[in-house]
Amino acid sequence: MKQIPLGIVTLIAGILITLISLWVGQNNHLLPEQASAQAPLVDNFFNVMVAIGTALFLVVQGAILFSVIKFRRRRGDNTDGEPIEGSFPLEILWTIIPGIIVIGLGIYSVDVYTEMGGMDAISHHGMTHESMMAQPNSNPIGIGSTPANEGKPPSLVVNVTGMQYAWLFNYPDSNVNTGELHVPVGQDVLLNISANDVIHSFWIPQFRLKQDAIPGQATQLRFTATKTGQYPVVCAELCGGYHGSMRTSVVVHTPEEYDRWLAENRIAQQPEMDRTVAVNP
């Protein structure tokens, strides 16, 4: 039987690797459900990286496996392999191809990051006076407005404070304080994040968003929730012995439900607010 030419074997292997990689990239199901406008951006980016990674993984592991089987020392053979010291074109090839891939990924990541609102450097909106005064540094850092929302004020501002071992949410426009974040679906929400004691990190896995809460440094996350439901809020920065239990939830409501929730809580917290005013006129 005649041997199949090397070119054809390489071609078939190349096509197979490409197909498998594309399939794995799209069907890995490794990430939790998407519940924010940023989540699909991150996931598409991740899936592209998974596809490229799978291809590289298959090529390199395949070459290792092939070598280990094909080029193993046979019994009784004590000779050496062929003294090939290198190949300049091959070395250039495997410097340039990864170079192009990483530069491409770098540019793509800048694009994704901009789309997510990460390049909205100086946030000049939505900062309440209280939080301005509480924070010595007035330029918050984090994820700001997306290019589509550029210049528009957010529809809802919530002040988030991290402390050992709880999150506190303050709605400055309606004087509501809660231990659980409630936001309406489809609306542009800005979180002003701060910390009192140590560094914490505000993370909602389903939103694919995370930002440290840093004592002495204002930070922010601006997002639009896209799916109603209840999702975990997790502290992701070591903050002490009970760091693992510093968890709460974000509830994404329909606008009507959200208004009802806000009204109920405003009434419930009214007496407390009166007392605060009386003590601190």
Added chain:
Amino acid sequence: MTQLETSQITTVVTEHELHQRWKWYDYFTFNIDHKVIGIQYLVTAFVFYLIGGLMAMAIRIELNTPDADFLDPNLYNAFMTNHGTLMIFMWIVPAAIGGFGNFLVPLMVGARDMAFPKLNAIAFWLNPPAGALLLGSFFFGGSQSGWTAYPPLSLITANTAQTMWILAIVLVGTSSILGALNFVVTILKMKVPSMQWTQMPLFCWAILATSVLALLSTPVLAAGLVLLLFDINFGTSFFKPDAGGNVVLYQHLFWFYSHPAVYLMILPIFGIMSEVIPVHARKPIFGYKAIAYSSLAICVIGLFVWVHHMFTSGTPPWMRMFFTISTLIVAVPTGVKIFGWVATLWGGKIRFTSAMLFAIGLLSMFVVGGLGGVTLGTAPFDLHVHDTYYVVGHFHYVLFGGSVFGIYAGIYHWFPKITGRMMNETWGRVHFALTFVGTHLTFLPMHQLGLQGMPRRVAMYDPQFAGINHICTIGAIVLGISVLPFFFNAIWSWLYGPKAADNPWDALTLEWTTSSPPAIENWEVLPVVTHGPYDYGRTVEVNQTVQTASI
């Protein structure tokens, strides 16, 4: 140069008679022989590896269930902190740089010792007190703020233990600086004159790059830690936000060292790979220059990537983008090495010794770790997985699947030279199989944990992650067991193993031209280099090529 060598030789000869062997108790003294110091480093580091490993076992047993039911959460944090600290500063760095570097570099460049033997001994003896401080800190609750020791947490938690932790790291940092200086001078100045730069073993190139990196970055960590020490004990407020300090500043000082520290832990291992693979594949290394220069490239680029640890911290957007791109570029020289090793295997006559199994295992593992690292280096994706088990999975692939596999490969490869006895190959294979399976079982599922939403450094977690954590714990137990065949094999072989020939693997680098174990001044007469370090497959016979000539 010749003068330096000659004076070196005369001093050594007057101190010890040629061909004398060290007694066992010499290894417990302030000995200035680079080989003794190398063994001291390796054995001490291995002891701390076992202690750090026991802490890892405790951590994984705790994480077998979602509740904090095995360890008190503060003790859990102390174990987690000290597991990381011990494994980095007391195991991988001292074993890879101090152990192999000291034992091999003078032998590989044809020198009789390091440039500054006493400084070398001082550098080693800074390590035991550092280890004692770390272990002693448990009497004060143990430092609990992670190996990163971010303020303000590190300022308000277990102050005495945290102070001991800082002093320990400053000690090993000093040791690292002294050692690095010694390596640079030894490699630049004491290479045997007949060896050209392109004939220097790649391990020495790797140690050179590592040492330069250590010299540039370690002082910055020391500075950061001394400021932290002052904040804790002397009332300063460098990192206290209520008194005008800045907590993010600490993170910059810390990661300016601690990201390069990753390369301190992997570059020497890359060096070991470049030695082990050609010998056991019976083929010249593919692309000597590319591998040598890529070490230097990693050293340079590695200094400009530290902010990728701070993408979710107080860093402005331009910084997040700049460091995304610089981080991704590190993949290029790393890829050059990986491809070079694979191409070395290709067309070889691979001998599956234990050393080679670990080297090939490393190659395979490092691909996973490296690809995971590229994804983590991009700011938009890192926002999701930063400080999660995805990171834990990634860096264990690099540091366990990479560095620890490399140290094992190095031990199996150079054990005959170091001890003069052969290790048992069958038990070596058992060791490899258990370690390989255990590593994947423990660290692969962690990637999914992180993606799904489990943060790292937690003693208690959301019950939805219990299933995957259970798999990781089983893997960790396999890894724990995997140390046993190695441990007993090494001890038994050291005492009773078959005597090793001078060059059991038919290798071509200079350390194999002396006796096993090497005589006290390494050679009676210094070797003359007549061929490259990886000239396998040439017609010349191994023992004819290395001729000795009087100096």
